[in-house]
Amino acid sequence: DARVTQTPRHKVTEMGQEVTMRCQPILGHNTVFWYRQTMMQGLELLAYFRNRAPLDDSGMPKDRFSAEMPDATLATLKIQPSEPRDSAVYFCASGLWGGGTDTQYFGPGTRLTVL
Amino acid sequence: GDSVTQMEGPVTLSEEAFLTINCTYTATGYPSLFWYVQYPGEGLQLLLKATKADDKGSNKGFEATYRKETTSFHLEKGSVQVSDSAVYFCALTSFGNEKLTFGTGTRLTIIP
Numbered sequence: 001d002a003r004v005t006q007t008p009r010h011k012v013t014e015m016g017q018e019v020t021m022r023c024q025p026i027l028g029h030n031t032v033f034w035y036r037q038t039m040m041q042g043l044e045l046l047a048y049f050r051n052r053a054p055l056d057d058s059g060m061p062k063d064r065f066s067a068e069m070p071d072a073t074l075a076t077l078k079i080q081p082s083e084p085r086d087s088a089v090y091f092c093a094s095g096l097w098g099g100g101t102d103t104q105y106f107g108p109g110t111r112l113t114v115l
Numbered sequence: 116g117d118s119v120t121q122m123e124g125p126v127t128l129s130e131e132a133f134l135t136i137n138c139t140y141t142a143t144g145y146p147s148l149f150w151y152v153q154y155p156g157e158g159l160q161l162l163l164k165a166t167k168a169d170d171k172g173s174n175k176g177f178e179a180t181y182r183k184e185t186t187s188f189h190l191e192k193g194s195v196q197v198s199d200s201a202v203y204f205c206a207l208t209s210f211g212n213e214k215l216t217f218g219t220g221t222r223l224t225i226i227p
Binding site (some may be wrong): 004031032036042043045048056091094095097102103104105106107108 | 149
């Protein structure tokens with residue numbers, strides 16, 4: 001049963017520290033999404049990639065957030081420096097576009113707490 | 116732009132009750148429609164989907180029918196269980212656009 005995996009599952013850090021979240025998409029999927037979920041804002045799309053190239057990162061605060069795909073099996077979301085308002089659950093999702101399907105499969109999320 | 120409007124929660128029902136969670140949408144073209152479910156402490160899971168008008172998606176006793184004339188995709192289940200307690204999200208993707216547009220989510224609690 002193929003799944004999206006995310007690490008770490010939980011992260012507590014202090015304001016100003018760098019945070020890196022990792023995602024392993026489902027093997028063979030060509031599109032990777034990063035979402036943030038908070039009580040106030042709900043689910044927000046931060047960025048997404050197709051074949052490792054960034055397609056849209058307009059949802060991401062550019063000054064402190066960065067997203068990359070070093071290879072097809074790894075996507076990273078980095079926050080530097082972190083702030084308390086970044087506390088949220090961050091989800092990665094992957095999907096296969098161009099193959100007649102349009103479904104996104106979500107990972108379990110990284111719960112980030114910035115003190 | 117695309118948007119999804121979901122029934123406000125929270126919704127509390129007794130076990131074996133009939134469930135309806137309303138969802139309406141605005142989209143250009145012919146969207147694909149989805150229901151995702153999020154159990155406590157977990158990520159979103161695809162519950163069901165429909166890709167064209169009059170299609171019915173179904174899974175785990177849940178059903179939703181793509182109604183183009185009313186731009187709706189209401190979620191129904193005939194007899195809910197305690198294990199159905201979760202947050203339910205209606206969502207869509209427009210043709211040629213892989214980005215999901217989500218509703219705000221509806222928290223469902225089933226009491227024994």
